[in-house]
Amino acid sequence: MLSKTSKELFDGPEITLEEMLESREERAAMQKELLHADNQSALLCATMNIPGSVKTSMKLEEVFRTITEAIEQELTGISPNANLYWEKNTGLEYYLLLPMSPQELKAKMVQIEETHPFGRLVDLDVLWQEAEEMKSISREALGFAPRRCFICDKNAKECGRARTHSISEMHQAITQIVEKEEELNNG
Numbered sequence: 144m145l146s147k148t149s150k151e152l153f154d155g156p157e158i159t160l161e162e163m164l165e166s167r168e169e170r171a172a173m174q175k176e177l178l179h180a181d182n183q184s185a186l187l188c189a190t191m192n193i194p195g196s197v198k199t200s201m202k203l204e205e206v207f208r209t210i211t212e213a214i215e216q217e218l219t220g221i222s223p224n225a226n227l228y229w230e231k232n233t234g235l236e237y238y239l240l241l242p243m244s245p246q247e248l249k250a251k252m253v254q255i256e257e258t259h260p261f262g263r264l265v266d267l268d269v270l271w272q273e274a275e276e277m278k279s280i281s282r283e284a285l286g287f288a289p290r291r292c293f294i295c296d297k298n299a300k301e302c303g304r305a306r307t308h309s310i311s312e313m314h315q316a317i318t319q320i321v322e323k324e325e326e327l328n329n330g
Contacts, residue, residue, distance in 0.1 A: 149318040155200035166233035178272040185245040189237040198234035260324040
């Protein structure tokens with residue numbers, strides 16, 4: 144039986160693979176447009192890491208807003224050159240174009256991924272433009288360990304590629320992360 148939190152988290156519009164692929168193309172176009180407008184800045188693109196056909200709900204939006212607030216807190220004193228928040232059926236997207244180095248921005252975002260209660264539920268990608276090419280910086284490039292799977296703690300990319308865990312298992316783990324944080328805040 145699904146918990147109340149689980150029902151709320153995954154109570155949103157179902158999307159198709161075609162919609163997801165189209166959304167990725169739109170995201171890449173937005174990233175290019177922002178970086179083309181200011182090729183001296185680093186771009187943060189934050190998205191939720193939610194498996195399955197439901198990518199957004201009111202509850203997931205609450206979780207995402209908590210993360211975006213943490214990002215803004217971490218970047219206090221740095222005025223963004225662009226700040227965009229997209230609410231889409233294919234998932235929430237948050238963009239910040241910042242006058243700082245990609246390395247410095249990525250290091251700050253890794254801290255959020257590692258320390259924020261919802262850090263494992265979000266992808267905080269850092270991009271920049273070099274010549275006419277868009278580039279991204281990995282955690283490993285800065286000496287950080289790869290992201291860990293929120294179920295088994297192995298390398299998340301390996302679990303994803305091998306489809307080690309079912310969507311149901313991943314939804315259950317996401318629910319537990321959210322419920323744990325709610326208990327701490329309400330207890």
